Amino acid sequence: MAETRVLLCSDLDRTLLPNGRQEESPQARPLLRRLSRCPQLSLVYVSGRDKSLLLDAIRDYDLPVPDYAIGDVGTTIYQIQDGQWRPWQAWEEEIMPDWAGHRHDDLAAVLQDIDHLTLQEPAKQNTFKLSYYAPPDTDRDALLAAVEARLQRLGVRASLIWSIDEPRHLGLLDVLPRSATKYHAIRFLMQQKGFSERETVFAGDSGNDLPALTSGLQAVLVRNARQDVREEALASVRQKGIVERLYIARGGFLGMNGNYTAGVLEGLAHFVPEARQWIEHGCDQSVSQ
Numbered sequence: 001m002a003e004t005r006v007l008l009c010s011d012l013d014r015t016l017l018p019n020g021r022q023e024e025s026p027q028a029r030p031l032l033r034r035l036s037r038c039p040q041l042s043l044v045y046v047s048g049r050d051k052s053l054l055l056d057a058i059r060d061y062d063l064p065v066p067d068y069a070i071g072d073v074g075t076t077i078y079q080i081q082d083g084q085w086r087p088w089q090a091w092e093e094e095i096m097p098d099w100a101g102h103r104h105d106d107l108a109a110v111l112q113d114i115d116h117l118t119l120q121e122p123a124k125q126n127t128f129k130l131s132y133y134a135p136p137d138t139d140r141d142a143l144l145a146a147v148e149a150r151l152q153r154l155g156v157r158a159s160l161i162w163s164i165d166e167p168r169h170l171g172l173l174d175v176l177p178r179s180a181t182k183y184h185a186i187r188f189l190m191q192q193k194g195f196s197e198r199e200t201v202f203a204g205d206s207g208n209d210l211p212a213l214t215s216g217l218q219a220v221l222v223r224n225a226r227q228d229v230r231e232e233a234l235a236s237v238r239q240k241g242i243v244e245r246l247y248i249a250r251g252g253f254l255g256m257n258g259n260y261t262a263g264v265l266e267g268l269a270h271f272v273p274e275a276r277q278w279i280e281h282g283c284d285q286s287v288s289q
C-alpha cells in the first residue's frame with residue numbers, strides 16, 4: 001500500500017499566525033515545526049501576502065519554510081527549494097486569459113470613480129491583482145455588483161473577494177482573475193503534483209478563505225474565526241450537502257485550544273488520522289536517514 005502523504009495548505013494571518021485577539025497555545029508552533037520535517041508532508045502557505053511579507057511572517061513567527069507558497073491571494077505560486085523562491089510560470093499562463101488582455105492599470109482606470117473604493121498601497125497591487133479599501137459597513141452586494149458590471153463590459157472574468165480587517169476597521173476588496181483564487185491555485189497544485197482529495201487539507205479563518213473552505217476540499221476553520229464567517233461557512237456546506245468536508249476546530253486536541261496553528265493541526269488529524277502520530281511524535285523514527 002502506498003504510504004500516506006499530505007498536501008497541507010494553510011492561510012497565514014490569524015490561521016497559522018497568532019496575530020488575532022485570542023490566545024495561542026504555546027505548544028502549537030513547535031509541533032508544526034517538527035511536523036514540517038516529515039517527508040510525508042508537503043506544506044503550502046496560501047496567503048494574501050506578497051513574497052516579502054511572506055518572508056517577514058516566516059521570520060517573525062518562526063514558521064517552517066514551506067514547499068510552496070500561494071501568494072497575493074492566489075495570483076502567484078512559488079516553488080521553494082534550497083531557500084530559492086521560484087514563481088511558477090505555468091500558473092501565470094493559466095490565469096492570464098481571464099482578463100482578456102487587460103492588466104492592472106487598465107482595470108484600475110475603469111473602476112476609478114466607483115464610490116467608497118480607494119486603491120491600497122502600491123505594494124499590495126500586482127499585474128493580476130487590484131486591492132481596494134472600503135468602509136467596513138459598505139453595502140457589500142451593491143458595491144460588488146457595480147464593480148462586476150464594469151468588468152463584464154470589458155469581457156473580463158474576475159473574482160471579487162470581500163473581507164474585513166477587524167483590528168484596522170477596514171473593508172478589503174480584491175479583484176483577481178477568476179481562476180486565480182486560493183481555491184483554484186490549490187487545485188492546480190494538486191493536479192500538477194498528483195495529490196488526491198483525500199491527501200489534501202486546507203485551513204483558513206476569514207472571508208477570503210470561504211470559497212476554499214466550502215469547496216468540497218477537506219477544510220478546517222480555526223476556532224478563532226469570527227462568528228459570521230463560521231455561520232456563512234456552515235450554511236454553505238449544508239446547502240451543498242458536504243458538511244463532512246468542513247471541520248471546525250473546537251480545541252482539546254493534545255491539550256491545545258484550537259486557535260490558530262493548534263486548530264490547523266487538530267483539523268489535519270481529523271481528516272488524516274495518521275497525521276496525529278506525526279504531530280505528536282514527529283517522523284524521525286520511521287525514516288531511515
Ligand SMILES: [Mg+2]
Pocket residue numbers: 011012013014015204205206
Ligand atoms: Mg487569515
